[in-house]
Amino acid sequence: MRIGVVSDVHANLEALEAVLAHLDRQAPDMLVCLGDFVGYGPDPNACVERLRPLLRAAVMGNHDQAALSDSPTDHFNLFAQEAIVWTRQVLKDGPRAFLSALPRRADLTDNPAALPGLLLVHGSLRRPLDEYILDGRIARASFLAAPFEVALVGHTHHPAIFVESKRRVSTQGLLPEVPRVLTPGARYIINPGSVGQPRDGDPRAACMVLDTEGPTATLFRVPYPIEETQRKMDAAGLPVPLIERLALGR
Numbered sequence: 677m678r679i680g681v682v683s684d685v686h687a688n689l690e691a692l693e694a695v696l697a698h699l700d701r702q703a704p705d706m707l708v709c710l711g712d713f714v715g716y717g718p719d720p721n722a723c724v725e726r727l728r729p730l731l732r733a734a735v736m737g738n739h740d741q742a743a744l745s746d747s748p749t750d751h752f753n754l755f756a757q758e759a760i761v762w763t764r765q766v767l768k769d770g771p772r773a774f775l776s777a778l779p780r781r782a783d784l785t786d787n788p789a790a791l792p793g794l795l796l797v798h799g800s801l802r803r804p805l806d807e808y809i810l811d812g813r814i815a816r817a818s819f820l821a822a823p824f825e826v827a828l829v830g831h832t833h834h835p836a837i838f839v840e841s842k843r844r845v846s847t848q849g850l851l852p853e854v855p856r857v858l859t860p861g862a863r864y865i866i867n868p869g870s871v872g873q874p875r876d877g878d879p880r881a882a883c884m885v886l887d888t889e890g891p892t893a894t895l896f897r898v899p900y901p902i903e904e905t906q907r908k909m910d911a912a913g914l915p916v917p918l919i920e921r922l923a924l925g926r
């Protein structure tokens with residue numbers, strides 16, 4: 677079973693199309709999304725509508741939640757707040773209903789061929805919507821918070837893999853195109869990076885394939901026409917720093 681994984685699309689349709697075309701060539705058996713469909717980018721409705729029929733499972737992200745609510749956004753930075761206010765104004769009923777129905781945590785227990793013990797959350801197992809798993813110490817709390825073999829998380833926009841083996845937690849990088857073998861007996865928290873707003877210095881869109889046969893996790897980086905997304909953001913009046921950061925991957 678090969679599971680295509682996307683996360684943090686952030687309303688970037690050009691990045692999403694590039695990733696979907698790449699994943700199509702990998703021929704996954706199913707596709708899952710780890711949240712933050714919207715926020716920051718210029719195409720929230722189109723991204724939700726494009727992904728919706730393709731997904732076997734998905735979870736809600738903190739930007740999805742903020743876009744659905746009308747409560748204050750002051751826990752976000754100013755540019756993110758501006759983008760959330762804009763997203764609230766343009767989000768249509770269909771995408772809004774889809775995002776509202778997303779769970780905070782999902783598994784694939786309806787599919788016995790999928791990896792048992794696989795969990796999906798946006799942030800962490802401890803705080804599914806908004807905790808960033810940035811290091812081994814924070815990852816340890818998530819390993820303790822729930823029983824799982826592999827947890828897929830997003831939210832940081834940094835590809836990473838955290839391994840718990842013999843009660844020790846280590847942090848490892850994920851290199852594009854290099855299948856990372858998952859060792860039986862160890863537990864994993866894996867972040868596939870961000871489709872629509874990478875922040876690890878590589879502006880290319882990120883996605884992953886989890887192959888339960890290996891089992892292996894393989895990260896991919898996919899170029900997309902960044903200038904086209906930037907042009908749309910400019911036309912929508914979205915904040916300039918959000919436009920500029922796409923080309924930097926920061």
Ligand code: ZN
Binds near residue numbers: 684686739831833
């Ligand atoms: Zn995000």
